[in-house]
Amino acid sequence: MNLYPVLGTTDVQASAGFYREHFGFDVTFDTDWYVSLRHPLPPHAEIALLDAAHQSIPADFRVPAAGVIVNIEVDDVDVLASALEAAGVPIAQELRSEGFGQRHVIVRDPGGVLVDVITPIPPSDEYAASFAADGAAG
Known part of the structure; x- marks a missing residue:
């Protein structure tokens, strides 16, 4: 099985460019109304952008798309947060650490979708018991 979001947007090419430029996605299908993207590194995350009026x-x-948050987990959110800010990407929430086990920054893609860029960190004692035995959030 494969599962991936398809986000409606008013500017398919700008939204696709955002994910290619800032997160390293590759195009697997490209038309003026739909672009499918796949990340080259395992586990090969996928996302697609669709003209919302199609x-x-x-x-x-x-x-x-509205009310959607796309999570992208990276090795070093501090480095990427600096690069996103330097590139003029709109920051919706500044870089910060959370007790539930994330250091993250939230940015906005060209279509208005929030992108939560995350690096996992150890959770506080308050949240540690909420994780499954294998350490994965469930």
Whole structure:
């Protein structure tokens, strides 16, 4: 099975460029109304961008993605946060550490979707028991 988000956007190419430039995704399919992206490194995360007004979407749902947060886990969020800020990417939430086991920054993609860029850190004692035995959040 494969599962990936398809995000409606008003500018497919700008949104696709954002994920290619800042997160290293490669294009696997590209039209003026739909772009599919896949990351070259395992586990090969995928995301797709779709013109929110495209006729393949039921008429009542032809709106850009809203209320969506895309999580992208990276090795060093501090380095990437600096690069994103230097590139002028809109920062929705400044870089910070959370007791639930994340150091992260939240940015906005060109379509308005929030992208939570995360590096896992040890959780506080308050949250440690909330994790599954293998350490993965569930």
